[in-house]
Amino acid sequence: MRSSNARPTRRFTGKSNYPARTAKATLLVLVGLSQLPSSIHAQEGVAGSVKRGGVIRYGHFQEPACLFGGWVQQWYLQRQYSDNLVARSEDGKIVPWLAESWTISDDKKIYTFEIKPNVKFTDGTSLDAQAIADNINGWLSNDPDLRNPTAAPYLSDSFESASAIAPLRLQVTLKVPFQPLLNVFAQSSQGILSPSALKRGLAVNCENPVGSGPFIVDKWRHGREVTFRRNPDYNSAPATAKHQGPAYVDGITWKFLPDQTVRYGSLITGETDAIYDIPAVAWKDANSRFPVLRHLTGGTPLRLALYTARPPFDDVLVRKAFAYSTDRRAAVDTSFLGSLPFEGNGALSQSSPEYLPELGHSYGYDVRKANQLLDQAGWTERNRNGVRVKNGNPLIVRISYSNAFLKPDGEQALQVIQQQAREAGFDVRLQPTNPADFFAGKNLGPDDYEVVLLYWVAPGAEIFRISWKPDQNGETNRFNPSRYQDLTLWDVIQKAEQELNGVQRTALYQQAERKIVDEAPVIGLTVLDVTLATKPNLKDVWLDRGSVGEPVFYDAHFDDGK
Amino acid sequence: MMGSDAVRIVVHHPIVWFARRIFSGVVVVWAAATFAFLIQCVLPGDRAQIIINVTSGNVGPASSAELAAINAKYGFDQPLAVQYGKYMLQILHGDLGESYQQHRPVAAIIAEQIGPTIVLAIAALLIAWLIAILTTLFIAGRDNIWSKLLNDAQVFLATVPPYWLATILLVLFAVKLGIFPVIGGNSPIGLVLPTLALALELSGFFGQVVQNEFTRVLEQPFVTSARARGMSDFGVRLRHVLRHAALPGITLSGWALGKLLSGAILIEVVFARQGLGGVLVAATSSRDVPIVSGAVLISAGLFVLVSLIVDLTYRVVDPRIKLT
Numbered sequence: 050m051r052s053s054n055a056r057p058t059r060r061f062t063g064k065s066n067y068p069a070r071t072a073k074a075t076l077l078v079l080v081g082l083s084q085l086p087s088s089i090h091a092q093e094g095v096a097g098s099v100k101r102g103g104v105i106r107y108g109h110f111q112e113p114a115c116l117f118g119g120w121v122q123q124w125y126l127q128r129q130y131s132d133n134l135v136a137r138s139e140d141g142k143i144v145p146w147l148a149e150s151w152t153i154s155d156d157k158k159i160y161t162f163e164i165k166p167n168v169k170f171t172d173g174t175s176l177d178a179q180a181i182a183d184n185i186n187g188w189l190s191n192d193p194d195l196r197n198p199t200a201a202p203y204l205s206d207s208f209e210s211a212s213a214i215a216p217l218r219l220q221v222t223l224k225v226p227f228q229p230l231l232n233v234f235a236q237s238s239q240g241i242l243s244p245s246a247l248k249r250g251l252a253v254n255c256e257n258p259v260g261s262g263p264f265i266v267d268k269w270r271h272g273r274e275v276t277f278r279r280n281p282d283y284n285s286a287p288a289t290a291k292h293q294g295p296a297y298v299d300g301i302t303w304k305f306l307p308d309q310t311v312r313y314g315s316l317i318t319g320e321t322d323a324i325y326d327i328p329a330v331a332w333k334d335a336n337s338r339f340p341v342l343r344h345l346t347g348g349t350p351l352r353l354a355l356y357t358a359r360p361p362f363d364d365v366l367v368r369k370a371f372a373y374s375t376d377r378r379a380a381v382d383t384s385f386l387g388s389l390p391f392e393g394n395g396a397l398s399q400s401s402p403e404y405l406p407e408l409g410h411s412y413g414y415d416v417r418k419a420n421q422l423l424d425q426a427g428w429t430e431r432n433r434n435g436v437r438v439k440n441g442n443p444l445i446v447r448i449s450y451s452n453a454f455l456k457p458d459g460e461q462a463l464q465v466i467q468q469q470a471r472e473a474g475f476d477v478r479l480q481p482t483n484p485a486d487f488f489a490g491k492n493l494g495p496d497d498y499e500v501v502l503l504y505w506v507a508p509g510a511e512i513f514r515i516s517w518k519p520d521q522n523g524e525t526n527r528f529n530p531s532r533y534q535d536l537t538l539w540d541v542i543q544k545a546e547q548e549l550n551g552v553q554r555t556a557l558y559q560q561a562e563r564k565i566v567d568e569a570p571v572i573g574l575t576v577l578d579v580t581l582a583t584k585p586n587l588k589d590v591w592l593d594r595g596s597v598g599e600p601v602f603y604d605a606h607f608d609d610g611k
Numbered sequence: 612m613m614g615s616d617a618v619r620i621v622v623h624h625p626i627v628w629f630a631r632r633i634f635s636g637v638v639v640v641w642a643a644a645t646f647a648f649l650i651q652c653v654l655p656g657d658r659a660q661i662i663i664n665v666t667s668g669n670v671g672p673a674s675s676a677e678l679a680a681i682n683a684k685y686g687f688d689q690p691l692a693v694q695y696g697k698y699m700l701q702i703l704h705g706d707l708g709e710s711y712q713q714h715r716p717v718a719a720i721i722a723e724q725i726g727p728t729i730v731l732a733i734a735a736l737l738i739a740w741l742i743a744i745l746t747t748l749f750i751a752g753r754d755n756i757w758s759k760l761l762n763d764a765q766v767f768l769a770t771v772p773p774y775w776l777a778t779i780l781l782v783l784f785a786v787k788l789g790i791f792p793v794i795g796g797n798s799p800i801g802l803v804l805p806t807l808a809l810a811l812e813l814s815g816f817f818g819q820v821v822q823n824e825f826t827r828v829l830e831q832p833f834v835t836s837a838r839a840r841g842m843s844d845f846g847v848r849l850r851h852v853l854r855h856a857a858l859p860g861i862t863l864s865g866w867a868l869g870k871l872l873s874g875a876i877l878i879e880v881v882f883a884r885q886g887l888g889g890v891l892v893a894a895t896s897s898r899d900v901p902i903v904s905g906a907v908l909i910s911a912g913l914f915v916l917v918s919l920i921v922d923l924t925y926r927v928v929d930p931r932i933k934l935t
Contacts, residue, residue, distance in 0.1 A: 114710070485897060
């Protein structure tokens with residue numbers, strides 16, 4: 050349920066309230082244009098074969114209200130100025146960052162980290178075990194200034210305390226074993242911030258957060274850009290980086306360009322060196338003209354969550370019938386123009402290590418099967434509009450969605466689904482909701498929807514905890530819009546979380562994955578991706594694999610040769 | 612009789628007129644502030660819930676402990692009357708509150724952004740007037756192919772949505788021809804396309820209004836008299852007719868400035884230009900009510916000011932008009 054493309058735009062009603070279709074039409078014009086001469090950058094110095102200097106002009110999508118926080122738009126920024134305790138490599142392994150090494154106790158409850166020496170935050174504060182412990186304890190507190198909305202749902206059940214047992218030795222104690230702990234620590238939203246800077250309060254920290262990362266927040270010109278300058282003393286690069294020491298470039302000008310015509314156009318005219326989120330309509334053109342980076346985000350795919358606590362979707366047969374009645378592959382292909390693939394596995398995104406490819410083709414389009422299942426479930430009659438009826442109630446499916454969680458092209462996919470499901474006798478009604486109302490809970494109440502479109506970005510199957518934790522002790526799991534309660538499933542998930550053996554843990558998570566797909570409380574639609582197009586002379590930009598695919602400019606450098 | 616005349620003189624005295632306008636202005640601003648406060652109370656959804664969800668990028672009900680912390684922080688747990696009293700007291704002290712999402716004073720956020728928006732709105736108003744006057748001087752009262760074409764162009768521009776025009780201008784002049792930058796920023800050259808996107812629509816509208824009045828005035832006896840004195844056609848149009856024909860246009864300028872300020876919001880987002888637009892769009896989407904309320908209050912103040920200026924301008928253009 051974590052929005053990577055909200056807004057205003059949404060972010061685009063609300064955050065960018067101007068019609069995406071116009072943008073699409075004009076982008077078609079852009080696509081045909083020839084590339085103009087690229088701008089000149091100040092180049093200075095040579096470090097081995099890598100040139101130093103220059104400022105990267107990066108065109109991003111949305112501007113957050115604060116430079117750190119739980120929204121992925123904030124993670125992108127935080128990745129530039131803060132370091133994490135550990136990093137996650139492309140193959141999903143946890144590798145050192147601020148922690149040089151760590152040990153786990155036999156009962157799997159005590160993690161002891163050896164912290165890299167001589168690291169300082171950019172305000173001069175020492176980055177030691179106590180500083181990291183203060184950060185972690187703040188994430189799990191109820192103090193709205195310190196609470197971390199990403200870390201808290203993962204760790205609140207298992208976390209006991211974090212403390213410095215020596216200046217450079219950090220101990221994290223858990224109440225129960227929780228293997229995904231390190232994955233959680235590797236996400237950019239868990240970047241470590243200077244505790245002395247945090248005491249200045251949210252107003253100052255939102256504007257000028259202080260980390261120990263390769264870049265320092267220089268100035269935030271609201272509505273335009275954030276400028277970062279190189280941290281000249283940087284000595285704490287992660288093991289995933291391609292070099293150590295300070296960044297090669299002098300800084301980054303992080304421009305906020307919510308309009309996709311402007312964003313892609315600025316790359317064509319050479320006004321930016323890299324842009325985020327290549328529009329679907331320009332996808333082919335961008336691939337033929339620029340180096341393109343792409344990361345399919347882990348965690349959940351973009352999926353349809355079916356409300357299982359009342360009819361009609363309390364019956365698994367009807368849930369499956371709905372899945373079979375829609376050609377979601379065609380809907381995705383038509384709407385996203387090949388820029389995003391269909392994903393039939395509703396449980397897990399295909400970039401998660403525990404992903405089962407055979408589930409990616411689940412519930413292919415089969416109207417005959419959908420009709421059989423509905424007949425079997427007792428929805429045998431049809432009214433004069435062709436909508437199935439049971440006990441006098443028509444088979445109405447209201448789909449709630451907001452463009453805070455859906456790219457503009459996604460709405461077309463829902464319209465296609467709406468038409469397709471009619472043949473099997475579903476009366477699908479779309480409930481578009483503007484982001485503000487959606488966050489306020491409009492169309493999300495217990496009686497307000499049968500389907501809701503949401504997702505949550507995470508490294509992998511640890512997302513199951515967030516999605517499928519049953520309601521307990523009178524506390525509702527707010528992140529389970531399906532309201533699907535399955536204690537057997539929860540038991541398997543908890544076993545996986547407590548299993549440190551990789552093979553066995555993966556097997557347990559895949560058991561849960563199969564069960565989720567089989568019970569169909571969620572139906573897959575497509576994946577979420579992070580795309581980046583760069584100018585050919587900007588080298589070694591990469592996407593972080595720790596959380597959402599944040600662009601990393603630390604290793605980047607300009608190459609005069611092209 | 613003497614007493615009644617004295618009262619009339621006092622009532623029409625510019626200072627009394629001014630005091631009355633100030634008083635009515637204060638009432639308008641108070642009404643706007645109260646309206647902004649009431650709106651946030653009657654909008655569906657719990658305010659603390661929205662703050663938590665927007666901050667975390669989630670939907671669904673937050674835990675009671677999280678809600679309690681936010682309610683205490685912003686005073687949502689107090690009776691509405693107390694909240695209203697505090698809110699009005701804050702405003703009297705020039706404090707528009709603190710943004711729920713940016714955690715900064717709203718006055719500072721608006722002060723930082725309103726400059727480029729006002730510059731854009733005023734530039735667009737001036738350019739709209741310039742285009743409208745030039746085309747009107749050229750086409751009013753004439754019956755040839757050019758006047759017909761220009762007239763049709765005015766009608767077309769008056770009906771074109773500015774955001775559509777903005778995208779077309781951007782693709783043509785910035786991306787394709789490279790005459791203007793795609794990301795204009797706050798540079799003077801970056802002001803050209805956004806200004807045109809806003810001004811062209813308004814110029815069409817102004818042009819149509821002024822042209823009707825212009826054509827009517829052209830047929831007045833004093834125009835014939837001026838021509839009889841040997842004045843050139845262009846001189847008559849510029850010196851005599853325009854002055855009369857401009858009055859309805861001036862009335863419209865107050866309205867137009869309001870329209871331009873709201874139009875600027877969309878245009879700023881399209882051109883990625885700094886200004887109130889981006890801030891307001893983000894604040895509306897995240898229901899950052901203090902920013903929206905602050906913008907409503909400032910806009911109300913601006914309207915009061917602009918209508919005052921328009922009334923004073925009447926007096927300059929047409930001395931027969933008394934301040935009442």
